[in-house]
Amino acid sequence: MDNATSNSIIHDLRRINLISGKGGVGRTTLAAALARASAAEGKKTLLLEIEDDSGWDSALAKSFGRKHFQIEPELLEKNLYGISLSAVVGQERFLQSFLRLKSLTDLVMGNQGVKWFLEGAPAFKEMGVFFHLLLQMRSDFDTLILDLPATGHFVGLARLPELLLKMIPFGPIAERLREGQKFLYDRANSAVWIVTLPQPLPVSEAIELRTVLQNESLPFGGFILNRAPFNPFTEQEEELLEGLSRKSPAGKLLVDLERIRRFRESRVRLKDALVAGTDRGAVWIAPESLRPDQELLLSRKLKKVEC
């Protein structure tokens, strides 16, 4: 193996990868890029997203020339499949595995009252998505890459079992929750990746999120610092330019030099956070690309920060 490939993020991926990050950090683009790279390595890869009942086009599916993914794995490119995890499908499959009878399942699921209940009632929606995810985790895919939704806090899928088991400690639902938990908490086979931007607030949020993962004993893969600015300068040159810039009549850094400084600070903060933590992991840098078609090659350009 040459140096370039052994330093590729692809070799750090686990079987199950949850890609998380706040809205606007480029999470979806990275998930697509990682999935493509994994498939190119010859791994049978499944790219998952969580259905969005708003009826809007999916940005993830769009990068594969589709409006939406299907509710079953669908071949997108060589070795690469896509799926949209759906609450209703998960609920149906679960009920069916429990009731055995399709007709009874249809009767229950077809009822408007039940529909409204499942849509709005405590946690049933998440539970449905979770069961649908569980079915995929049981499958024979070599790599799973899940683009997590951008909701504010990470009370996401990985933490759902914990919450629900408090209320439903026994029975068939609990059994499946525990099975799913086993997949997600398995350090050798799962990891959460945190995508962030080289700005103070997103970096703080990424570090906080990692603390949450650590407290929850969820395996952490690494930080992906996205949209690193174009920077041709050596560190000495950066210092020199910042000094000169501050002496200028405006007394302020040029906007592009300021970006470079913010990036440097972000990288240092993430690295320090890694050292302070108990779990391993790395910081990966993804450069910004000016053209959308370059984004597809992103995974090859990811660079690991030496710690």
Add this chain to the structure above:
Amino acid sequence: MLKDALLEKRCLMVCGGGGVGKTTVAASLAVAAARVRKRVLVVTIDPAKRLLQAFGFSDALLQEGGAPLALSGEVLARLGLPADAGLSVAILNPKWVLDRIVSQSLGPGQGTKLKETVIYREMGQMIHGLQEYTAYEWVTRMLTDDEYDLIVLDTPPAFHAKEFFNAPAKIRNLMESRVFQIFIPSGSSWIPSLLTFGWVEKLLGERIYRESRMFFETFTALRDRIIARCGKLSEFFSQRDVSVVVVGTPESTPILELEGLIGFLEEKRIPIEAVVMNQVEVPSGFERESWASEVSPGVLEKLDEMKLHQDAKADRAFESIQRVKARHPGREWVEFPMVYSLDGFEILRQNSEKMKN
């Protein structure tokens, strides 16, 4: 015009996808409004409490539940506001609002019983639309109490901004659904069949079944009130003095989301006051002549290259804004630049200045 809205409206809701800077925009709007109106309140549901941080409140105050906090004279000055400006900030805690509703609607005994069920305790996180519902409930009350001339609402982070507007209908559907009868077998519903199969209990386990029953039995008393409220909420936007400010950024995915949101609001006939394009990249400030004598030719060449990159980014942002504007003629657009070097107060001050014109 946004300028007039800041002077005349009673409520502006700031909506947009995740990461577009809703909180900064809401704060900037509030600062701009505080120049022309006496009593302005900006409210957030963001659990990260960024809004309070943006106004320089210390961590000690971040724990507050409901009561608005007025900005100090020092902060007002840094924002370029006169010393007698009336600008307050509040963090909406959905749990706190819900507890108040429960206390007002149920007797103390029943209220406590309800609050003790696991379902109620975890409810805020689990019922879709509940956070949003409490925001409406709270804003409606604040408008009725007439303590503020204008309320700027920073809507909660959600999977999609649209969920905020669908929340009342969702909650109403849930409240009206026959699910209550699933857990209350004495009801004269045709659903008891679900219970007589006995599998609901088997499926959910004894504890959750028992708790659910207690929850639903007690909660029933609240239903009527919530259903009535939700009815009123659908009229919320037909009020002339309420409108929406939509926020987006010129990146490809956020633009997709922004246009979806505009289309959705148009379809629902919810008035859009203006569209704010946030985090717009600006051209590099690099001028070769003034640096030529300061640095080596090698560094100068690198600076040229850096400028090319930044200018290309600015061009790309400009073009995508032009395209999206052309698709939505007749709308008012406001652009806030991407800033890296300013402190928070300076950003809010400069943004709010922009809204004067």
